[in-house]
Amino acid sequence: MQTHEPHQTSDSAQRLLVLPLGKSIQIAFQSLRVRFLRSLITVASLVLAIAFFCFTQVGTDLADSMLQTGNDGFRQALVRAGYDLSPVTTSIGSTPKQKWLMFLSLLVCLVGIVNAQLMSVSERVREIGTMKCLGALDRFILRIFLLEAGMQGLVGSAAGALVGTAAALIIGMVRFGPQALKPLAFSQVAFSLLLSMAVGLGLSLTAVIYPAAKAARMQPVEAMRREF
Amino acid sequence: MSHIIIRVTNVHKSFKLGRIELPALRGVNLEIEKGRYISIMGPSGSGKSTLFNMIGGLDKPTSGKVFIDEVDIAQLDAYELAWLRCRKIGYIFQTFNLIQVMTALENVTLPMIFAGMDQERAVEKGLELLKMVGLADRFRHKPFELSGGQQQRVAVARALANDPAIILADEPTGNLDLTTGAEIIDLLKHLSAERKVTVISATHDFKMLNVSDQVVWIRDGRIEKIENRDELSISVGQIDSRALQD
Numbered sequence: 001m002q003t004h005e006p007h008q009t010s011d012s013a014q015r016l017l018v019l020p021l022g023k024s025i026q027i028a029f030q031s032l033r034v035r036f037l038r039s040l041i042t043v044a045s046l047v048l049a050i051a052f053f054c055f056t057q058v059g060t061d062l063a064d065s066m067l068q069t070g071n072d073g074f075r076q077a078l079v080r081a082g083y084d085l086s087p088v089t090t091s092i093g094s095t096p097k098q099k100w101l102m103f104l105s106l107l108v109c110l111v112g113i114v115n116a117q118l119m120s121v122s123e124r125v126r127e128i129g130t131m132k133c134l135g136a137l138d139r140f141i142l143r144i145f146l147l148e149a150g151m152q153g154l155v156g157s158a159a160g161a162l163v164g165t166a167a168a169l170i171i172g173m174v175r176f177g178p179q180a181l182k183p184l185a186f187s188q189v190a191f192s193l194l195l196s197m198a199v200g201l202g203l204s205l206t207a208v209i210y211p212a213a214k215a216a217r218m219q220p221v222e223a224m225r226r227e228f
Numbered sequence: 229m230s231h232i233i234i235r236v237t238n239v240h241k242s243f244k245l246g247r248i249e250l251p252a253l254r255g256v257n258l259e260i261e262k263g264r265y266i267s268i269m270g271p272s273g274s275g276k277s278t279l280f281n282m283i284g285g286l287d288k289p290t291s292g293k294v295f296i297d298e299v300d301i302a303q304l305d306a307y308e309l310a311w312l313r314c315r316k317i318g319y320i321f322q323t324f325n326l327i328q329v330m331t332a333l334e335n336v337t338l339p340m341i342f343a344g345m346d347q348e349r350a351v352e353k354g355l356e357l358l359k360m361v362g363l364a365d366r367f368r369h370k371p372f373e374l375s376g377g378q379q380q381r382v383a384v385a386r387a388l389a390n391d392p393a394i395i396l397a398d399e400p401t402g403n404l405d406l407t408t409g410a411e412i413i414d415l416l417k418h419l420s421a422e423r424k425v426t427v428i429s430a431t432h433d434f435k436m437l438n439v440s441d442q443v444v445w446i447r448d449g450r451i452e453k454i455e456n457r458d459e460l461s462i463s464v465g466q467i468d469s470r471a472l473q474d
Contacts, residue, residue, distance in 0.1 A: 016343070017310055018341070027330075131338075132313070134314060221281055221286040224281070224321065
């Protein structure tokens with residue numbers, strides 16, 4: 001990233017290069033819209049990973065709220081469903097195995113997004129080179145890529161979180177009956193939903209750092225490349 | 229006494245290919261006056277592109293100096309180079325290189341936005357430039373909705389966005405048919421005469437020679453000869469008369 005200002009010269013006031021935020025958002029949005037299918041593939045892996053993450057979170061919330069009621073029927077239903085409950089257990093956290101699975105799924109998703117974003121950078125070599133020939137600074141390119149990843153992250157993780165929550169609630173209802181949902185607090189589900197979205201957004205932004213830095217460092221002469 | 233816009237002094241450039249050092253330019257000296265129309269001719273592998281990139285501030289020499297508007301480009305940092313590319317030089321590419329996701333107008337206004345011009349003035353000037361290249365009614369079209377010649381016209385308008393002193397055209401007619409290519413050449417020539425913009429183009433296209441003030445022939449990393457317009461018309465005339473006899 002370029003951080004230093006131009007040297008002091010007689011016309012330093014005019015030596016200015018800018019890309020307003022509104023314009024960068026517009027460019028990022030248009031890029032996503034035009035390459036809709038590619039963006040969709042990048043987003044799909046995020047949707048799946050976040051759906052799984054959120055499904056596990058909300059499932060745990062549901063089981064926990066059922067246990068908190070102290071209702072013996074619920075306790076037995078949970079044990080039948082495979083929860084390992086001793087008579088003294090009063091709350092259910094996610095098991096180490098679940099945590100490990102969630103971590104792995106997020107990791108796989110991260111690698112998938114990095115891969116997709118690197119492809120997108122190499123597809124856009126000429127576009128990036130051209131923008132640099134027109135005077136774009138490294139940080140303009142970096143910002144556009146980060147904004148794109150941010151938008152993909154928001155949409156993908158929101159979709160994933162909703163799918164995951166819906167799946168967890170529906171499966172919970174089928175397994176334990178409709179009354180099992182009653183003790184479940186809305187705030188708890190909302191928290192899991194927001195947490196999943198934050199994780200998804202973080203994942204999307206983390207995954208784009210390397211590809212975006214690679215794009216930003218690209219030389220303007222790449223614009224002259226003949227081949228696609 | 230005319231103003232020298234580009235001065236290349238004793239420039240060498242070599243590229244490393246593994247352990248082998250490959251010289252692309254072996255001592256090039258060149259002065260280009262403001263407002264002229266220059267063609268750089270040479271077979272591929274002659275160092276033509278390397279020289280062209282050097283003049284365009286896209287590459288730095290291994291040794292020797294390149295001055296653009298009396299500024300030594302080796303002394304510039306990344307920000308200043310970007311500024312130079314934005315304000316002093318307009319680029320035209322063989323493959324047009326319009327930003328695919330933007331309309332014709334957005335393509336033309338982008339360099340003005342980089343240069344800090346406000347949106348309204350940029351749009352006004354962008355429309356004016358598109359009108360000048362004869363695409364006033366196409367400003368809302370995306371590149372893929374335009375023909376090759378129209379795309380190159382948009383690229384010409386974009387190159388002029390910040391009133392650059394120099395227009396660098398890399399094989400501007402390479403992807404166009406004969407008639408469209410000739411139209412683009414006419415447009416460039418017209419601009420060079422009317423706006424006093426220095427046009428430098430790397431080319432294989434012999435149609436370019438007719439309009440060039442000066443032709444720089446490159447071979448094996450050196451300047452073989454520099455021909456002025458008057459000398460040139462004779463040799464082109466000879467080609468024509470020979471062609472007629474066949």
